Amino acid sequence: MKAVMCHAYGPPSALRVEDVAEPRPEPGQILLRVEACGVNFPDTLIIQGKYQQKPPMPFIPGGEVCGIVMALGEGVEGPAPGTRVAAVITQGGFAEMVAVDATKAVPVPQGVAPADAAALGLAYGTVLHALEDRGALQPGETLLVLGASGGVGTAAIQIGKLLRARVVAAASSAAKLEACREAGADLLLDYSEEGWRDRLREMTGGDGPDVIFDPVGGPFSEPALRSIAWRGRYLVVGFAAGEIPRIPLNLALLKNCAITGVFYGAFTRREPERNRDMLARLYGWVAEGRLRPVISRSFPLDQASAALEMLAARQATGKLVLLTHPSPAPAG
Incomplete structure (x- = not known):
């Protein structure tokens, strides 16, 4: 089979598409013919050795897949071969075939395209876990999304609206803000301009946002936290800007607010059943x-290298997806 291989830490251009042996499902695993795989910011980090997890070399990047079950490993009773499933994994998705733990596989409803299913797992799973489980976002509350034009940001806009919040989308250019508008944002905020905190205060009637979703970090985190509402919840999702902010903890005291971590990868490993139920809700929303x-x-x-370079350069709005070629039909 063909797969994207990482032999040494480095930029996306160092990746190579190679012919490698097809994986065999180990006990507790299923073998998937990959139809689509989402491309995510953590993929750009893991190939550079900058992510929390460092798989042994060589490895295949790719953390969210949709595909057809081809075979079952020992001790696995389902899903049956021929079933379309999606799964959030650590690596291995940038390939024509991948073996995944059966407990991570979620059936994809009829009417949900493989590309859509692959685009949901990591970004939309992260967002739903963040906003509902960690941030307790309530109908009528105001949600501020930083880095709102990217894949995770647009997901936060959409899920925020599904949870009946008022969404303020923050991005750094007119084109990116237009993408946020198309995703459903109620209000748009260009935080590359001076005085953006004053405009945010006006947008929120002087109260500030109830929940802040921050996948960016860097220089915007502290001023955003200073703008949060009384009893607000600040969600630390990631550091796409590359800088981990040093936050004065007195800010949490002054606003009686919570600074809450969102580590979706650990959530999927520690609470797999809750994650499966959550992903099933997402796929159901798409089917409906x-x-x-x-x-x-x-x-x-x-x-794949071009997709990762586009993502690393922040040239993408919304999600990027890899599509693979069909493989033979399942046997037995």
Whole structure:
């Protein structure tokens, strides 16, 4: 089979598409013919050795897949071969075939396209876990989304609206803010301009946002926290800006607010059943027409490097997805 291989830490251009042996499902695993794989910011970090997890070399990047079950490992009773499933994994998705733990596989409802299912797992799973489970976002509350034009940001806009919040989308250019508007944001905030905190205060009637979703870090985190509402919840999701902020803890005291970590990968490992139920809700929303993942572009497998470079350069709005070629039908 063909797979994108990382032999040494480095930039996306160092990745190579190679012919490798097809994986065999170990006990407790299923073998998938990958139809689509989401491309995510953690993929750009893991190939550089900058992520929390460092798989042994060589490895195949790719953390969220949708595909067809081809075979079951020992001790696995289902899903049956021929079933379309999606799964959030650590690595291995940038390939034509992948073996995944059966406990991570969630059936994909009829009417949900493989690309949509692959785009949901990591970004939308992170967002739903963050906003509902960690941030307790309530109907009518105001949600501020930083880095709102990216894949996770647009997901936060959409899920925020599904949870009946008022969403303020913050991004750094007119084009990115237009993408936020199309994703459903109620209010738009250009935080590259001076005085953005004053505009945020006006947008929120002087109260500030109840929940702040921050996948960016860097220089915007502290001023955003200073703007939060009384009893607000600040969600630490990631550090796409590259800088981990040093936050004065007196700010949490002054606003009686909570600074809450969101580590979705650990959540999926520690609470797999809750995660499966949550992903099933997301796929159900897509099947019902209530949610449509924002996919800005899809790439063939042999252009994985280009997709990662586009993501690392912050040139993408919405999600990027790799599409693989069909494989033989399942046997037995």
